[in-house]
Structures are given as structure tokens and as C-alpha cells.
Amino acid sequence: MSAPEPVLPEPVRPEPVLIARHLTRSLPGDPPATLVADADLAILPGRFTAIVGPSGCGKSSLLYLLGLIDRPTSGQLLLDGRDLAQMSGDDRARIRLEHFGFVFQFHFLLPEFTALENVMLPLRRLGRLSQAQARERAMQMLADVGLGDKWMKPPDRLSGGERQRVAIARALANNPRLVLGDEPTGNLDSVNSARVVDLFRDLAHKQGRAVVCVTHDMGIADLADIRVTMLDGRVVEVREQHPAPSAGTQ
Numbered sequence: 400m401s402a403p404e405p406v407l408p409e410p411v412r413p414e415p416v417l418i419a420r421h422l423t424r425s426l427p428g429d430p431p432a433t434l435v436a437d438a439d440l441a442i443l444p445g446r447f448t449a450i451v452g453p454s455g456c457g458k459s460s461l462l463y464l465l466g467l468i469d470r471p472t473s474g475q476l477l478l479d480g481r482d483l484a485q486m487s488g489d490d491r492a493r494i495r496l497e498h499f500g501f502v503f504q505f506h507f508l509l510p511e512f513t514a515l516e517n518v519m520l521p522l523r524r525l526g527r528l529s530q531a532q533a534r535e536r537a538m539q540m541l542a543d544v545g546l547g548d549k550w551m552k553p554p555d556r557l558s559g560g561e562r563q564r565v566a567i568a569r570a571l572a573n574n575p576r577l578v579l580g581d582e583p584t585g586n587l588d589s590v591n592s593a594r595v596v597d598l599f600r601d602l603a604h605k606q607g608r609a610v611v612c613v614t615h616d617m618g619i620a621d622l623a624d625i626r627v628t629m630l631d632g633r634v635v636e637v638r639e640q641h642p643a644p645s646a647g648t649q
């Protein structure tokens with residue numbers, strides 16, 4: 400008689416950190432243009448989510464709504480049960496600084512500052528740490544992305560891949576629960592791109608953060624845990640691609 404099949408526990412699905420309900424962004428006009436239409440989405444901690452779809456389908460527009468860079472014309476965006484869509488601009492700016500880290504295709508580092516000073520900026524803006532503590536944390540962030548020995552360099556003395564890693568260190572400085580990337584590897588060669596993707600996957604799988612990236616790169620989309628496909632401003636598919644990772648999600 401063969402042994403009974405072991406009963407494996409169901410993977411635990413974490414509570415979403417951010418929930419979009421009927422999120423819509425239109426621009427006035429005749430007829431009005433709809434950038435994002437009626438998007439329903441749950442963003443999970445510990446998961447790397449890729450948003451894909453053809454050019455112009457609304458991927459960046461959706462990411463900017465999720466990241467409080469833009470405000471929806473209707474719908475809800477819930478963080479800890481609070482609707483961020485209805486909040487004042489000041490409250491949204493504060494929450495963005497505290498809970499969200501953004502990485503764009505272009506690094507947007509300030510050229511007159513060193514790598515270290517660039518990473519310290521959001522820490523100083525949040526104002527929770529002294530100058531010395533902010534410096535120590537920024538050094539740690541740079542070390543975590545492999546740039547501990549380049550802290551004194553201004554952006555124009557770093558390579559493209561290094562600049563993007565400084566931008567990632569800056570995005571992580573305030574220890575955000577959500578890390579959002581808009582084509583963060585779009586300007587990088589394949590080696591640096593793979594390094595950035597590894598970093599992003601670690602942020603989700605080892606640190607339990609919710610990581611969401613817009614990408615055209617199907618290789619990156621294939622590595623994501625969850626693939627969100629958009630078409631004509633709509634989320635048309637949300638697919639889990641891999642077994643749930645066990646670390647950092649409970």
C-alpha cells in the first residue's frame with residue numbers, strides 16, 4: 400500500500416498593503432480622455448508585481464495613481480483602510496514620503512550633491528532622524544546596493560547602473576512599505592538591469608515590501624510573482640506566476 404499523499408498547507412496570502420477600487424483617471428476634454436478606467440487591484444507585501452501592456456495603455460498613469468503622484472478622478476485607494484484619494488495634498492505628500500519609494504527610468508539625482516547627500520534628502524525631509532543618524536542610515540542604504548565606497552561621488556562621476564542604484568538607495572531611505580518603479584531598468588544594459596531586478600526581488604522576498612514595476616521587458620515580467628496586464632486604460636488580467644514566496648510575507 401502506498402503512503403498517503405502529504406497534505407501541504409495552503410500558502411498564506413498576505414493582506415494587501417494597498418487596494419485600488421474602481422480607480423479612474425480622466426482628463427477633461429470633448430470627449431474626455433480616460434488614462435485609467437475602473438482599475439481594481441490589490442497590492443501585496445512580499446510580492447514583486449509587474450505591470451505590463453502595450454505602449455500608451457496607461458501603465459505609468461496607473462502607477463502614478465498608486466504612488467500618490469497623481470490623483471484619481473474617481474474611485475478609492477485604500478492604505479490601512481484610509482482612502483488616500485480623498486486626502487488633502489499635504490497628507491498625501493506626507494504619506495508618500497513615509498510609505499512610498501519611487502524609482503524612475505531617469506534617476507533624477509541632484510547633480511550638485513554627492514551620492515550620500517542625495518540619499519539623505521528624503522530622510523531630512525521626513526525629519527525623524529538627526530543629521531548624524533540620517534548620514535549613518537544613508538551610508539547603510541548605499542552599502543546595501545553595493546555602493547558603500549562611492550558615497551562621496553556626485554552623479555556625473557558614477558556609471559548609469561550606479562546612478563540608478565543610488566536612486567534605489569534614496570527610494571529606500573525612509574524604509575517604505577511600497578517600492579514603485581516606472582521602467583527602472585529602461586536605461587540600463589543587461590548586466591545592470593539584472594542587478595536592479597535582483598535588488599527589487601530581494602526587497603519583496605527578503606524584506607517583505609510590496610514592489611510594483613511598470614516594464615516593457617518581458618524577461619522582467621516573467622520574473623515577477625504577479626503580472627498585471629493593461630489594455631486601453633483597463634486592467635484586463637492579474638495573474639500569479641509563481642508559488643508564494645515564504646520569506647518576509649508573514
Ligand SMILES: Nc1ncnc2c1ncn2[C@@H]1O[C@H](COP(=O)(O)OP(=O)(O)OP(=O)(O)O)[C@@H](O)[C@H]1O
Nearest residue numbers: 426432433434452453454455456457458459460461
Ligand atoms: N498629461 C497627459 N495629457 C494627455 N494625455 C496623457 C497625459 N498623460 C498620459 N496621457 C496619455 O494617456 C495614455 C496613457 O499614458 P501612459 O504614459 O500611462 O501609458 P504607458 O502604458 O505607461 O505608455 P508607455 O509604455 O509608452 O510608457 C497615453 O495615450 C498618453 O498619451
